[in-house]
Amino acid sequence: MATLQLKNVIKEFGDTHVIKGVDLEVKDREFVVFVGPSGCGKSTLLRMIAGLESATDGDIVIDGKRMNDIGPAERGLAMVFQSYALYPHMTVEDNMGFSLRLAGVSKSERKDKVLDAARILQLENLLDRKPKALSGGQRQRVAIGRAIVRNPSIFLFDEPLSNLDAALRVQMRVELARLHEELDATMIYVTHDQIEAMTMADKIVVLQGGEVEQVGSPMELYHHPRNRFVAGFIGSPTMNFLPVDFQDANADGVQVTLPGGQGCRVPVNGEELAAGASLELGIRPEHLNLDDNGPMSGKIQVIERLGGATSLYVQMDHGMITVVADGDIEHKVGDTIRFGFEPFRGHLFREDGLALESLQRHPLTAINRQANRAPADSGDDQ
Amino acid sequence: MNKPRAAGRTVGGLRPLALQAPAVTLLFLWMIVPLAMTVWFSLQRYNLLMPTMTGFAGLENYEYLFTDPALWKSMLNTLLLVGWVLVITVVGGTLLAVLFQQEFFGRGIARVLVISPFFVMPTVSALVWKNLMMHPANGIFAWIAELFGAQPVDWFSSLPLTSIVMIVAWQWLPFALLILLTAIQSLDEDQVEAARMDGAGPISIFFFITLPHLRRAISVVIMIEMIFLLTVFAEIFVTTSGGPGLATTNLAYLIYIRALLDFDVGMASAGGVVAIILANIVAIFLVRLVAKNLED
Numbered sequence: 001m002a003t004l005q006l007k008n009v010i011k012e013f014g015d016t017h018v019i020k021g022v023d024l025e026v027k028d029r030e031f032v033v034f035v036g037p038s039g040c041g042k043s044t045l046l047r048m049i050a051g052l053e054s055a056t057d058g059d060i061v062i063d064g065k066r067m068n069d070i071g072p073a074e075r076g077l078a079m080v081f082q083s084y085a086l087y088p089h090m091t092v093e094d095n096m097g098f099s100l101r102l103a104g105v106s107k108s109e110r111k112d113k114v115l116d117a118a119r120i121l122q123l124e125n126l127l128d129r130k131p132k133a134l135s136g137g138q139r140q141r142v143a144i145g146r147a148i149v150r151n152p153s154i155f156l157f158d159e160p161l162s163n164l165d166a167a168l169r170v171q172m173r174v175e176l177a178r179l180h181e182e183l184d185a186t187m188i189y190v191t192h193d194q195i196e197a198m199t200m201a202d203k204i205v206v207l208q209g210g211e212v213e214q215v216g217s218p219m220e221l222y223h224h225p226r227n228r229f230v231a232g233f234i235g236s237p238t239m240n241f242l243p244v245d246f247q248d249a250n251a252d253g254v255q256v257t258l259p260g261g262q263g264c265r266v267p268v269n270g271e272e273l274a275a276g277a278s279l280e281l282g283i284r285p286e287h288l289n290l291d292d293n294g295p296m297s298g299k300i301q302v303i304e305r306l307g308g309a310t311s312l313y314v315q316m317d318h319g320m321i322t323v324v325a326d327g328d329i330e331h332k333v334g335d336t337i338r339f340g341f342e343p344f345r346g347h348l349f350r351e352d353g354l355a356l357e358s359l360q361r362h363p364l365t366a367i368n369r370q371a372n373r374a375p376a377d378s379g380d381d382q
Numbered sequence: 383m384n385k386p387r388a389a390g391r392t393v394g395g396l397r398p399l400a401l402q403a404p405a406v407t408l409l410f411l412w413m414i415v416p417l418a419m420t421v422w423f424s425l426q427r428y429n430l431l432m433p434t435m436t437g438f439a440g441l442e443n444y445e446y447l448f449t450d451p452a453l454w455k456s457m458l459n460t461l462l463l464v465g466w467v468l469v470i471t472v473v474g475g476t477l478l479a480v481l482f483q484q485e486f487f488g489r490g491i492a493r494v495l496v497i498s499p500f501f502v503m504p505t506v507s508a509l510v511w512k513n514l515m516m517h518p519a520n521g522i523f524a525w526i527a528e529l530f531g532a533q534p535v536d537w538f539s540s541l542p543l544t545s546i547v548m549i550v551a552w553q554w555l556p557f558a559l560l561i562l563l564t565a566i567q568s569l570d571e572d573q574v575e576a577a578r579m580d581g582a583g584p585i586s587i588f589f590f591i592t593l594p595h596l597r598r599a600i601s602v603v604i605m606i607e608m609i610f611l612l613t614v615f616a617e618i619f620v621t622t623s624g625g626p627g628l629a630t631t632n633l634a635y636l637i638y639i640r641a642l643l644d645f646d647v648g649m650a651s652a653g654g655v656v657a658i659i660l661a662n663i664v665a666i667f668l669v670r671l672v673a674k675n676l677e678d
């Protein structure tokens with residue numbers, strides 16, 4: 001069992017408020033990912049959990065015990081650093097066994113444990129090497145192995161893949177997901193790469209400016225972003241935002257006028273909207289469909305063909321909009337196209353950035369990524 | 383590592399030999415000529431007090447030298463001096479480097495102050511130590527001893543070699559500190575934090591992380607200091623003049639005694655050759671050690 005609670009955790013460096021009151025609950029064996037733009041405080045939050053940085057205020061509770069005043073080694077956590085932080089003068093084996101050596105574990109037992117971890121990570125033939133004789137991916141695996149050997153209650157990762165090339169990153173991503181299954185461990189993972197977040201997380205925590213913007217499963221964040229920031233941050237290419245005019249709201253949703261002058265009823269809850277409220281429509285590029293009778297139109301400025309899909313950057317009266325279309329379309333730069341979307345794909349944001357709640361929840365938000373997990377964890381995230 | 387350039391390759395129409403010529407010539411004039419002359423003199427009867435006795439002496443000078451107890455005494459002194467100063471400066475420098483790496487108020491000024499002895503001329507620092515610190519009547523040490531009611535130590539007569547070691551170590555400690563402090567600053571903070579996560583306390587971090595990280599810098603310090611410490615002269619000249627007896631005479635000072643006090647150029651040259659051989663033996667071991675350390 002390993003659970004973590006953060007209760008109103010605050011961190012200040014002198015006058016700068018880096019973490020402004022974070023509440024978070026991490027369940028046993030959950031894979032939690034912190035995402036957010038650079039400088040939002042992800043690493044700081046992780047380092048506070050690890051005990052490398054002290055919290056200015058609030059409680060850090062691991063397995064029901066308040067850990068604020070307990071040193072990093074005694075918290076029973078292991079951390080994998082972005083720079084790997086391997087000890088350069090020690091062999092892979094010594095690197096992985098260092099914590100056991102400090103704990104006074106006998107040599108033979110140490111060897112057994114290191115070998116076990118090495119087997120999981122396919123590092124058996126590299127045990128005698130020094131870190132400098134390893135490739136980036138191998139170093140990364142050693143760093144993970146060093147964490148595994150300690151048999152921690154929670155694994156902490158700070159952007160562990162950001163120094164790897166794209167192909168290796170995908171491979172390590174899969175490997176980490178497998179490891180999570182195999183070790184049945186609680187993991188907290190920091191990244192600014194939203195693909196990593198979407199693919200690996202049970203639960204994503206979106207941070208901005210030291211505050212939690214939203215916590216939820218990847219599909220929840222994608223389909224039901226709580227505010228404009230999360231909507232823009234999750235998903236690639238990023239969501240399009242268009243100013244729309246509010247007409248009226250009823251039980252079926254909110255009626256708005258699109259930039260082209262046509263109306264559209266988005267199925268969101270607009271009961272509290274005042275007349276004349278200014279709204280913004282958010283629509284993901286992949287949810288815009290080319291349609292000769294569509295309500296919006298614009299001139300193609302740039303075409304990016306990826307083979308399977310094509311990104312069109314379209315100039316509309318109010319600005320640029322991105323459309324992801326089929327890979328086989330034959331449009332050229334300069335063509336004028338018409339496009340539309342299914343109303344339930346739209347999001348409406350109030351002036352203060354908060355999203356109007358959808359009337360229906362997307363069916364995928366209820367599905368757990370790991371369907372075959374032990375019953376202990378089958379509880380929902382809500 | 384750099385591959386040697388293919389021989390005969392031309393750079394801008396000039397052969398490498400032509401480009402190297404000035405440096406080689408300079409080195410030749412600077413090193414090979416004096417070396418050859420020293421070797422030549424060491425094989426001559428050449429005493430300024432006996433201008434009539436000249437001619438080829440063969441190995442006679444060396445025979446005298448090696449049967450002279452002063453040689454062995456001075457060699458021992460040289461090794462003791464070098465050894466102790468190295469121990470003090472490397473150990474002290476490492477500890478001070480760790481200390482000065484910590485954040486504390488006035489660290490910048492403290493760093494400058496601790497480095498400053500290195501900028502004092504050896505003769506001046508020796509004079510300062512002799513008259514200001516170690517003087518049995520007026521020195522600060524004597525004053526401290528009297529403060530506690532103890533008999534002041536007459537440093538240069540009762541602990542002559544120790545006194546020299548102290549003075550030289552005081553001069554070279556800042557050098558070691560400077561190099562080691564620079565090295566310690568390049569220690570990856572993540573490594574220290576990883577070690578902390580692994581359960582290492584300050585002492586374990588020092589021995590398992592900091593010290594291995596400093597190994598290269600330490601070997602560089604040892605090598606450079608060794609070169610200069612083998613030829614310590616001014617400190618001895620100013621304070622003890624090699625005495626009492628031969629207690630603080632090192633090889634460099636012995637050569638000086640033979641050449642300029644006894645005017646025996648031949649024997650002094652023989653001493654010089656012995657010093658060169660000794661330095662080379664030390665250097666071979668040292669270069670191996672350093673090269674091995676620099677490799678990995």
Ligand SMILES: Nc1ncnc2c1ncn2[C@@H]1O[C@H](COP(=O)(O)OP(=O)(O)OP(=O)(O)O)[C@@H](O)[C@H]1O
Nearest residue numbers: 013016018036037038039040041042043044045192
């Ligand atoms: N020791 C410190 N003193 C003062 N400010 C700090 C300190 N450490 C971090 N900060 C500030 O705290 C903020 C959050 O830093 P943090 O390293 O947690 O960001 P991050 O979200 O991990 O960013 P990145 O994705 O770039 O790694 C930054 O604005 C940073 O400047």
Ligand SMILES: [Mg+2]
Nearest residue numbers: 042043044159
């Ligand atoms: Mg970071």
